[in-house]
Amino acid sequence: MTTSAAALPAIAPAAKAESFATRYGALCALLLLAAAVRLPLAFWPNIVHVDELYQYLEPAWRLLGHQGVVTWEWRDGIRSWFLPTLFGGPVALGDWLAPGGWGAFVVPRLVVGLASLSIVVTAWHFGERISRSHAIVAAFAAAVWFELVYYAPHTLSEPLATAVILPAAYLLTGELARNRLFTAGALLALACVWRFQYVPACAVFALAACWRDPRNTIALVAGGCVVLVLSGALDLAHGSAPFAWLVRNIQQNLLHDRASEFGDAPAAAYVLQASILWSGTTLLMLLALWRGWRHAPLLIVAAVVNVAFHSMIVHKEYRFIFLSIALLIIAAGLGSADWVQMMRRQNPWRSLAVVCGGWLLLSLGLSGATLIMRDNWMRGIGVAQLMAELEADPEFCGLALYAINYPFVPGRGQLAARRPIYSLYRDDPLAKGRLPAVVKTHQAGFNRIIGPASLASELPADFSPRSCAMISDDKLACVFARRGACDAPASPFGVNDVLVRLNY
Structure with missing residues (x-):
C-alpha cells in the first residue's frame, strides 16, 4: 500500500525550524x-x-x-x-x-x-x-x-x-x-x-x-x-x-x-x-x-x-x-x-x-x-614587542639587525616597519671578523638597531638602548636608537643581498 504525496500532512514552518534547531x-x-x-x-x-x-x-x-x-x-x-x-x-x-x-x-x-x-x-x-x-x-x-x-x-x-x-x-x-x-x-x-x-x-x-x-x-x-x-x-x-x-x-x-x-x-x-x-x-x-x-x-x-x-x-x-x-x-x-x-x-x-x-x-x-x-x-613574542615599538616610533627611518640570527626579525620588520632593513650577521663573508667596523661605516643608513644587549659595547657611541625583550630562551635583545635622519645610499648589507651570500 502506498501513500500519495497529497495525503501526507504538511509540516508547519515552526516544526521545520524546531527540527533544524534540534539537529544543528x-x-x-x-x-x-x-x-x-x-x-x-x-x-x-x-x-x-x-x-x-x-x-x-x-x-x-x-x-x-x-x-x-x-x-x-x-x-x-x-x-x-x-x-x-x-x-x-x-x-x-x-x-x-x-x-x-x-x-x-x-x-x-x-x-x-x-x-x-x-x-x-x-x-x-x-x-x-x-x-x-x-x-x-x-x-x-x-x-x-x-x-x-x-x-x-x-x-x-x-x-x-x-x-x-x-x-x-x-x-x-x-x-x-x-x-x-x-x-x-x-x-x-x-x-x-x-x-x-x-x-x-x-x-x-x-x-x-x-x-x-x-x-x-x-x-x-x-x-x-x-x-x-x-x-x-x-x-x-x-x-x-x-x-x-x-x-x-x-x-x-x-x-x-x-x-x-x-x-x-x-x-x-x-x-x-x-x-x-x-x-x-x-x-x-x-x-x-x-x-x-x-x-x-x-x-x-x-x-x-x-x-x-x-x-x-x-x-x-x-x-x-x-x-x-x-x-x-x-x-x-x-x-x-x-x-x-x-x-x-x-x-x-x-x-x-x-x-x-x-x-x-x-x-x-x-x-x-x-x-x-x-x-x-611564546615563540616570536619578543620580536613582536620590539617591532611594535619601532612601528610607533615617528623618528624611525632605517633598521639594522646586528649579530642576530633570530629568523623572525626580518619578516616582521618588512611587514611592520616598511623602512630599509640592513642585516649585519657574523657569518656574512663581507662582515666576518669586523662587524663593529661595518656598523660604524654604514650607520648613516639607519637610526635604529636591534641587537643583543650583551653586545651594546660594540655599537657606535651615539646609539643608546631603549626597550628590550627576550627573543630566545637565552638572548635578550634591545632596540638601540640614535637621533637624526637616515641617508640610505646603496649598501651591500640589505636583507636580500645578505641572504644571497649566505644561501638562505
Whole structure:
C-alpha cells in the first residue's frame, strides 16, 4: 500500500525550524565555541615557524608591489604561488584596515582560523553517522583539543591542507555520488597542491573510494583535474612552467638533500614528540582510538600512512604531521563517545558532560604542561614587542639587525616597519671578523638597531638602548636608537643581498 504525496500532512514552518534547531543547534554552539577559542589567537603574535612569514605572507606582500624578504626557496623556484596568491586578498584587506603591518599579519590569520572550523564540522558529520552523542563528542574534541587550537590561526600549508582534506575524507567514506566524488577530488587536489607531502594520506581515501567501484575514478579525477589546471594557470601567470616548482622542490630536498641542512631527526621522532605532548594521556588516547577504529578505520589508516611517510624524510618538524593529529583526534573522539553510551543508562546528559569535560580538562592541562608547548606559545613574542615599538616610533627611518640570527626579525620588520632593513650577521663573508667596523661605516643608513644587549659595547657611541625583550630562551635583545635622519645610499648589507651570500 502506498501513500500519495497529497495525503501526507504538511509540516508547519515552526516544526521545520524546531527540527533544524534540534539537529544543528549543538553544531552551531560548538562552532561558536571553536571560533571563540581560535580567532582571538590570531591577535596573539606568536609564530610556529618562519615559513608562515617567508613562504606565504611575504610573497603575498610582494605581489601587492611592496618590498619583501626573498628566501632561497623563492630564488630557486621550489614554491607554488597558489597560497601566496590566495593570501594576497587578506593581506591587502588587513593593510587597508590597519596600515603599518599589524593588519597584514592578523587578517590572514583570522581567515586561516575560520578555515580550521571545517575540522569541527567534519568531526560532527562523521559522528552523526553513528549517533547524536558521537557527533557532539567528536566535534567538541576537535573544537578544544590544544594542538588543533594552537595551529589553527597560523598561515601554514599544513592546517590549510587539513581543512580541505577532512571534508573530502567525509565525502569519500559515505554514500558515493558523482557530485560528491567530483567535489572530493577537487578538495584532495587542492590539498596536494598546497602540501604535496600529503599525497600518500590523500591516496588512502581516494583508493578506498575507487576500490568500492572503479567507475568512481572518473568523477574523482575530473574534480582533481579542475584544480590542477587552475594551479598550472597560476604558475603560468607568475612566469613559470606549470608545476616546475614541484620538480625543483623534489630535486632540492630529495636529490640534493637541502632540507637536511635545517636539521635531521630519527625515524621515531614524531611518535616520541607526540607521546611527550600527550604525556600521561597517551594510554587513554590509545584506548579511545581502539574504540574509534570500529567507526572510522580509514581515518586512522591515513594518519598512520602520513606519519610513516614523513618519518622517512630526514628533516622533521611536528607541524608536518598536523593532518595526522586532526585525523586521530576525530577518531579518538568517536571512540570516546562510545563511553557516553555505556554510561547513559544512569543519566545521558551527565555522561555526555563527563566525556566532553574530560576532553576539555585534558586539553587545558596539556596546552601548557610541557616545556615544548610553553615555548611554542611564546615563540616570536619578543620580536613582536620590539617591532611594535619601532612601528610607533615617528623618528624611525632605517633598521639594522646586528649579530642576530633570530629568523623572525626580518619578516616582521618588512611587514611592520616598511623602512630599509640592513642585516649585519657574523657569518656574512663581507662582515666576518669586523662587524663593529661595518656598523660604524654604514650607520648613516639607519637610526635604529636591534641587537643583543650583551653586545651594546660594540655599537657606535651615539646609539643608546631603549626597550628590550627576550627573543630566545637565552638572548635578550634591545632596540638601540640614535637621533637624526637616515641617508640610505646603496649598501651591500640589505636583507636580500645578505641572504644571497649566505644561501638562505
